[in-house]
Amino acid sequence: MKRPRIRILATGGTIAGSAGSALRRGYRPGQIGVEDLLASAATLEIDAEFDGREIAAIGSQDIGWREWDALYREITAALEDEAVDGVIVTHGTDTAEETAFLLDLALPAGKPVVLVGAMRPADAVGSDGMRNLANAARVAGDAGAAHRGVLVVMSDHVFAAIDVRKAATGGTEAFRGFPRGPIATVTPTSLDWFGPADRLGRPARFPWPESLPKVMILTAYAGMEADTVGCALASGAQGIVLAGLGQGNAPATVIEALAAAKVAVVRSSRVDQGSVDRNLEVDDDELGFVAARALGPAKARILLQVLIASGITDPAAMQSEFDRR
Template sequence: MSRANIRILATGGTIAGSAGSATRRGYRPGQIGVADLLAAADALDLDARFEGGDIAAIGSQDIGWPQWSALHREISDALGDDGVDGVIVTHGTDTAEETAFLLDLTLPAGKPVVLVGAMRPADAVGSDGMRNLANAARVAGDPAAAGRGVLVVMSDQVFAAIDVRKAATGGAEAFRGFPRGALANVTPTSLDWFGPPDRPGRGARFAWPEALPKVAILYAYAGMDADTVGCALGSGDRGIVLAGMGQGNAPGPVIDALAASGVPVVRSSRVDQGSVDRTLEIDDDSLGFVAARGLGPAKARILLQVLLASGYEDPLAMQREFDRR
């Protein structure tokens, strides 16, 4: 069996971070370029050949439209290259779920595309970066990874972009999946899928947009008043995601203000895990709201941005897209 040809695209993050000491608490993300990552990957003696390039050298809290556009362009080029079997994106963990989901919505489910990061910088004692990278290489080089959409590899597990979230601020096992857990267990020497690909041959769900419109996330809390809705609208946001209490709820005056806002409103939840269903305590049909279902606020915002950029206006049409997987 021939060795897989894998293209690594680096964006920075903790996996490329350096503290200057194995035990120092603070560190700077994005200090290690792709050339050093490629050399480190080659030194792991994996069953793969690596090439790659730098997209950015930042902490993922700073990622946005310029980096996303460049990343989508480079991944699309790699997917169209017969000499590339899979793509790895090294990425900070803070917004990995957002980048992965945006790419998942706008790329075909063909060759494997794998995001990978680390919870500890490269020079820290117990760093998880190189193991995660080795695991990502095993996934990206596996033909059975095709047809599953964009994947995220962390802590010896493989997650689908639509399910994955960062659920803890620290620790190597900070990532979880909902409603599905991991799709596979992976180590540098093994890969065990729990089921077959669910999207073989599926093209991109949406075309890559020319730009992403502004969408605000409002975090609901006890005693919240309606002025927060006006603040978001005053900033020119074209949609609002409510990070609501429980099943996407908020105080009555806030709900009334959202209904009168004149922009699409998606109800998500500030709760770490669970689904926001349509028309339980809140009458979404009469108010014109959209229920985020299994998407947390960050991913609900990404999908709403893509829908607005794609010309969606009707809440029921938007709801059908939030109901899809």
């Protein structure tokens, strides 16, 4: 049986991080290059063939358009290469959900594309990086991973990009999924899917943009003042995501300022988990707002950026995209 050929695209992060001591708390991300990652993977005797490309060597808090554009182009080339069976992106955990979701919106649901990271640097006691990488290889080389969109592998679980989020600042079990939890469990020697692939034949949802417009996230809090909206607009924001209280709410003066703004407004929630629905406490129909539904503020921002870049600015059309799964 032919061994799967997997391309690893490295961006840095904790999985490539080093503390210089097994017990040191602080560390620097992105210190281990892709060739060293490949060498470490080789010692695990993973049943796959690898090649690698280094996109960046940064912490994911610094990732942005330049890295995303390079990743998209490298992944597209890999998906078009008949010799490549799947792609792994090594990535920091802080913004993994944003990168995964952006790529998921603009890639066809064909060969497996898997993001993987680590919560502990490579030289720490109990480092999870190599186990996560071995798990990601198991997923990326599995025919059952095709036609599921972009996936994220962490802590022996597989998450869909649209569901995944980082829900804890520390610990190897930091990732969760909403509204679905994990869609599979994985170890270096096993993989169990919880259901069939649901995107067979689905093309890319959006074209890859030439750039992403500026969209700001405003977090609501008790006593929030309306001038925060003006500050966002003055900075050149073409859209605003409200990380609102509860069901995406905010003080009345802030809601009024958002309604008066001449930009797209999406209501999400600062609450870790739950949906924001239309027309509950806030009259979205009257005010021209969009409800983020199950997307948290970070992903709502990504989708709003892509929508604006694609020329979709009508609130009703935007809402239909936020309603999609």
